[in-house]
Amino acid sequence: MKKSKQFWPFMIAAVVVYAVVQLLISNGMMNQFYSNTLIFIAINIILAVSLHLVIGITGQFSIGHAGFLAVGAYISAILTMKLHLPFIVAILVGGIVAALAGLIVGIPSLRLKGDYLAIATLGFAEIIRIVFLNIDAVGGAAGMQVSHLTTWTYAFVCLVITLIVIVNFTNSRHGIASISVRENEIAADAMGINTTYYKVIAFAIGSFFAGVAGALYSHNFYIIQPSQFGFLKSFDILIFVVLGGLGSLSGAVLSAILLTVVSTYLQGYPETRMIIYSLVLILVMLYRPKGLMGTMEITDYFKLWRTPKGGGQHGK
């Protein structure tokens, strides 16, 4: 079948990308600046793709994704720093707790639609941030020290798993059901789809991977603070998804790569970066409201097969 046909080229490409980068890093041919940028790209792709499942596939307009990133970041940091558990356990638990947070947020708020859902998720994300701000054990506003444990290997493996899970979910009856909710919720309901179930499931899976990204994120810094997880972080992730094209996985991946590179180079000029970001956002919405790629996938351009479901992307 077409799905398995795509799977092996994807895996081979992934292994090659991984091996080349790992080789360059261990040979010392790639300095820390570049390897760090690659790790950042991987984390941002995970965030972009996880939000793509919620907004692009299921059509639920959540703009509080940074809240789940924060949950993953803090929970995993507590696990490694306070409980001295292995990083891999911390990543998993960070994801699971973020997914639970996703359920707690999603079950009441996913009854809302459009703008209202957006504001509710923004509000929830802010509440999550304020909760961490008020827990002394994680350092409050001053933040929490975290060891640097994230490596290219961890980041890349998590990225590949994220892509496989989300692509496999999308290319199944569950994915089609989720898209039907996006396309017309009333008709989906009338066709026997349990719309609430799929909205909540997509939200929980999206939150899980945001949590995984959070674990990688916090262990890539030496300190995490609640202020890193505010509105702006949520908007950053939202921009990946919107810019790439709502409903396009490869679009989300590409824009995550592009914008991470751009913001790495503009690191010294945060205002310029934000001005460019916001102008791009406004111009894209005014002149190409479906995003750069719409619901198209990169594979569609190569005419490999034509239905709008991606799978051929990798994290480079």
Add this chain to the structure above:
Amino acid sequence: MEWIQQLINGISLGSIYALIALGYTMVYGIIKLINFAHGDVFMVGSFIGFYSITVFGLGFFPALIISMTACALFGVIIERIAYKRLRNATRIAALITAIGVSLLIEYGVIYIRGAQPEAYPDVFSNRSFEIFGAQISSQSILILSVSIVLMILLQFIVHKTKTGKAMRAVSHDTEAAKLMGINVDNTISATFAIGSALAGAAGVIFGVYYTKIDPLMGVIPGVKAFVAAVLGGIGIIPGAMVGGLVLGVVETIVSALGFSLWRDAAAFIILILILIFRPSGIFGKNTREKV
């Protein structure tokens, strides 16, 4: 007696929220857009007031009027440039554009003048009055009276003038209003002008009352004012006033009880409870999607 004082503080804060919330609610009522940039218009208004007072040496009232006028103009420019094309776009596209405009204003201001905060000059000798044993500052009284005057003025405009009638007609049914010969574009611009002028006024009042202003000051009051608008029933003008006051008082009470770090969370918890249990707000009517 401390409670009366807290109540006055809450009402002062609440009336600032209410002034901002009015703009949100009017714009939402007429084009169904959550104008995220509204909080930033408030910020710009505050800075215009600040420069009017410090650079041009004007008094409070001239500064207030200049700020309101400039913000009205600014609001119309935003609407004409960014939002006008979005009338038939999806709600998501409109919301994202609004987020973009908001970020652009914030970081544009930072780019132009830097991120450092400013201390608002003292424009009034701050006397205190004692009422029922509570210390009431003259500034509180000023805020309240300016807010009340503006709200009465708004009610007058909305209900007694031609523009106000056109605004109500367009928000009720844009197409029908157009057929009746109402200039919809101008009416929408007028709505932005009035809403933005109120935000500008709120900005100056905020500066005088809280004394510290900075380019990101609009974010939190902006979101809170939106909460106030939703609380009162979005699209409903008296709802925004009541919602603002309720929110201000609740926040002050939460702070007074010793949970000041949770103050911001209180607003969001109210928002979420309202959205889940009564999404149409205190004064709103339930509407459902037509199948």
Add this chain to the structure above:
Amino acid sequence: MENKPLLEVKNAGIQFGGLKAVSNLNLVLNKGELVGLIGPNGAGKTTSFNLLTGVYVPTEGDILFNGERINGLQPFKVTRKGISRTFQNIRLFNELSVLDNVKVAYHSLAKHSIMSSVLRLPSHFKGEQEMEQKSIEFLKIFKLDIYKDELAKNLPYGQQRRLEIARALAAGPKLLLLDEPAAGMNPQETKDLMDLIAFIRNKFDLTILLIEHDMNLVMGVCERIYVLDHGQLLAEGSPEEIRNHPKVIEAYLGEEVHDVNA
């Protein structure tokens, strides 16, 4: 067993605020019948459909399907019980292919879990393949298989209506509710639609309830007709009886006389 009605609506009604949109609705549909539901604009026809399909929960009365109470069930559960519908304003999944539109209807018949799909277990491939095959066979019945990879929004209007009916049938209903299927169609398309209705009725052993404004179509295909006006049942009877019913003529007079004559 055979004489038990498929659908029985007993004194059902709904109130929005103070407004009674539909009240005292009594309908009986026997297996295999093709029944029309007509009435002037705003009479409560679509609201009645929404009551039957769980979009609205009736504030009074009962709805029995196969003798089982279904009022209060969510729409997707009503569909799974065997009632499916089309919409007055077509509601296709525009950005999905024609094939995937039908697959959505087969969704609840497939059983493979999310886990099996994510891990690509054999049950996933088996389940997906079954869905695909069934959906293609289904499209063939409706002569829509030539469009199978086309996005639904790109179909011509008449074919969109056809696809919506096909999709509703793919969910495997015993009772099909059609909400103004001929709306916006020219006479030729309407005639094709009448043929299609006759065809699916035989092919799928269906009971059909039909809302329609086109009197030709209603009088031509329906065996029995219910007339609604102001949210109340006005009359019930054969097309001939309805045509000559004084109250019906009164309700329609000045509004849609041209349809009756047509």
